[in-house]
Amino acid sequence: MISSQNLKIHKVENFTLKSGINLSLELSYLTLGELNENKDNVIVYPTRYAGTHLEQGYLIGEQLALNPKEYFIIIPNMFCNGVSSSPSNAPSPLNGPDFPLITIQDNVSFQYQLLKEVFHIEKIKLIVGWSMGGQQAYQWATQYPKMVENIVAMCAHAQTSGHTHVFLEGMYAALTSDLNWNNGKYEDQPNAGKTTMAMTWAGWALGQNWFREKLYLKDGYKTPQEVLDKLWRTIYYKRDANDLLAMIRTWQHHDISDNDVFKGNLEEALSSIEANVVLMPGINDLYFPPEENLQEVKYLKKGSVEIIPSN
Amino acid sequence: MISSQNLKIHKVENFTLKSGINLSLELSYLTLGELNENKDNVIVYPTRYAGTHLEQGYLIGEQLALNPKEYFIIIPNMFCNGVSSSPSNAPSPLNGPDFPLITIQDNVSFQYQLLKEVFHIEKIKLIVGWSMGGQQAYQWATQYPKMVENIVAMCAHAQTSGHTHVFLEGMYAALTSDLNWNNGKYEDQPNAGKTTMAMTWAGWALGQNWFREKLYLKDGYKTPQEVLDKLWRTIYYKRDANDLLAMIRTWQHHDISDNDVFKGNLEEALSSIEANVVLMPGINDLYFPPEENLQEVKYLKKGSVEIIPSN
Numbered sequence: 182m183i184s185s186q187n188l189k190i191h192k193v194e195n196f197t198l199k200s201g202i203n204l205s206l207e208l209s210y211l212t213l214g215e216l217n218e219n220k221d222n223v224i225v226y227p228t229r230y231a232g233t234h235l236e237q238g239y240l241i242g243e244q245l246a247l248n249p250k251e252y253f254i255i256i257p258n259m260f261c262n263g264v265s266s267s268p269s270n271a272p273s274p275l276n277g278p279d280f281p282l283i284t285i286q287d288n289v290s291f292q293y294q295l296l297k298e299v300f301h302i303e304k305i306k307l308i309v310g311w312s313m314g315g316q317q318a319y320q321w322a323t324q325y326p327k328m329v330e331n332i333v334a335m336c337a338h339a340q341t342s343g344h345t346h347v348f349l350e351g352m353y354a355a356l357t358s359d360l361n362w363n364n365g366k367y368e369d370q371p372n373a374g375k376t377t378m379a380m381t382w383a384g385w386a387l388g389q390n391w392f393r394e395k396l397y398l399k400d401g402y403k404t405p406q407e408v409l410d411k412l413w414r415t416i417y418y419k420r421d422a423n424d425l426l427a428m429i430r431t432w433q434h435h436d437i438s439d440n441d442v443f444k445g446n447l448e449e450a451l452s453s454i455e456a457n458v459v460l461m462p463g464i465n466d467l468y469f470p471p472e473e474n475l476q477e478v479k480y481l482k483k484g485s486v487e488i489i490p491s492n
Numbered sequence: 493m494i495s496s497q498n499l500k501i502h503k504v505e506n507f508t509l510k511s512g513i514n515l516s517l518e519l520s521y522l523t524l525g526e527l528n529e530n531k532d533n534v535i536v537y538p539t540r541y542a543g544t545h546l547e548q549g550y551l552i553g554e555q556l557a558l559n560p561k562e563y564f565i566i567i568p569n570m571f572c573n574g575v576s577s578s579p580s581n582a583p584s585p586l587n588g589p590d591f592p593l594i595t596i597q598d599n600v601s602f603q604y605q606l607l608k609e610v611f612h613i614e615k616i617k618l619i620v621g622w623s624m625g626g627q628q629a630y631q632w633a634t635q636y637p638k639m640v641e642n643i644v645a646m647c648a649h650a651q652t653s654g655h656t657h658v659f660l661e662g663m664y665a666a667l668t669s670d671l672n673w674n675n676g677k678y679e680d681q682p683n684a685g686k687t688t689m690a691m692t693w694a695g696w697a698l699g700q701n702w703f704r705e706k707l708y709l710k711d712g713y714k715t716p717q718e719v720l721d722k723l724w725r726t727i728y729y730k731r732d733a734n735d736l737l738a739m740i741r742t743w744q745h746h747d748i749s750d751n752d753v754f755k756g757n758l759e760e761a762l763s764s765i766e767a768n769v770v771l772m773p774g775i776n777d778l779y780f781p782p783e784e785n786l787q788e789v790k791y792l793k794k795g796s797v798e799i800i801p802s803n
């Protein structure tokens with residue numbers, strides 16, 4: 182059902198980023214199902230870190246949460262993911278390490294234009310996303326409160342925590358440890374750096390309980406070391422290094438209150454949300470621990486936290 | 493009180509490691525206080541990962557837990573820490589990357605010889621240690637159950653978990669990402685690799701709550717990034733790279749049941765311990781989460797878990 186064959190492109194010339202930079206950007210997106218006459222069956226389902234539309238299939242199907250027989254599902258590829266405009270596909274002089282920072286706010290502003298200009302959509306039934314996809318859902322609900330009816334943010338926070346900033350800075354250091362990286366002006370992909378990042382990321386992605394309960398056996402791995410050797414060493418090879426680094430910067434800058442409206446007041450930003458909000462942290466998540474969501478929900482008009490159990 | 497001036501050396505020729513390798517090893521140790529006539533006031537206080545006797549002062553003093561007026565405190569430097577025999581100070585051909593794996597069991601066997609041969613000690617009142625120091629305390633209680641009266645293992649497990657194995661493999665990958673590492677045959681220290689390791693380690697050492705509650709402000713840092721830049725970037729520069737890597741391998745191999753006596757049966761190893769055991773995990777510890785200790789205590793004859801609060 183999910184394939185690149187039906188990808189469409191929405192291009193905006195002279196799009197102005199939050200930073201003030203003007204540039205031409207292309208958003209690659211997929212639609213599934215049909216927009217009904219009332220235009221009230223819209224679901225927006227943004228992508229995650231290092232993911233594309235191709236990794237979004239797990240929630241979509243007639244028996245699954247997102248049923249394309251019923252809903253018009255739009256999957257926008259996040260900028261810098263290698264499919265939409267990214268360091269790896271931008272024209273000179275904004276290519277590679279010279280591609281500007283694109284924030285979650287920029288992603289959402291652009292998606293808004295797509296929905297308005299191409300589909301003339303006024304209401305969104307649901308925005309759902311995982312990890313950075315959930316950040317986009319949260320951002321949508323703050324940025325366009327009258328337009329968004331429901332959001333589900335799985336493993337995502339309204340603001341990147343100091344701890345996550347530090348974790349991500351470590352991942353940045355790991356990838357750029359490769360001499361071939363050459364400050365982003367590489368000729369060949371710095372795959373050794375991607376391996377270093379993957380090896381240092383693995384412990385974060387796979388929590389203590391996953392090992393304690395030996396869940397890796399269910400997934401066909403005999404030992405923790407085998408998980409590293411067979412699953413993780415090459416996991417980022419299919420992504421471009423500058424794209425991976427740009428998405429780290431996007432993640433680090435995520436803060437729904439960091440704008441002229443809320444001026445850094447997170448409580449005010451959360452209180453402004455009109456949508457029903459369901460926050461779904463993983464109970465053992467190491468970079469999106471439930472505690473932040475439990476703090477956030479206090480300020481939401483219509484919010485709840487549904488903690489995902491570990492197995 | 494703690495200085496290198498009074499370091500003593502215990503040397504054993506032809507010491508046989510668990511692996512069967514025979515070599516000459518030197519243990520550098522410090523003693524504080526006086527051994528009393530009954531030899532019943534002995535405290536052993538082994539060192540932690542990347543630590544030496546110089547970092548052990550925080551528990552020692554007349555008003556602190558380890559009072560040298562009352563106790564005879566022995567601080568053995570763990571092998572591979574750069575003070576006792578280590579890759580960085582061993583004579584050829586066992587120097588650098590050719591230094592053999594030394595297990596926690598080997599460390600404890602050697603410390604046993606020191607106590608017996610030099611001081612003729614039969615009973616140890618207390619063994620206390622933090623992190624890898626706590627592993628040594630746990631190992632002592634299993635290996636010499638009749639000799640050890642009490643242990644306090646702070647942030648330490650009886651067996652290195654699969655998750656910690658993976659976390660440590662990531663740290664190994666980070667340090668060795670430096671081209672200057674040259675498979676351990678470096679001429680200059682691979683300090684870029686040590687920075688990469690420090691940057692990827694920081695998020696593990698400083699838990700989510702430390703950032704959430706902005707405890708870094710108390711320590712004089714304005715932002716999470718400043719913690720990285722001022723505290724972490726150069727934190728391992730004073731240690732030798734092969735020493736750091738060797739201690740990672742020691743840590744990964746830690747398992748009190750991995751020997752001919754217990755043959756991998758952890759429950760049996762725990763049940764064999766005669767000492768009073770106090771396990772002190774940190775409530776938010778990311779590589780020694782309390783869960784493992786709470787499992788372990790079920791099999792201890794005289795054990796308790798005292799969880800350390802976060803601030």
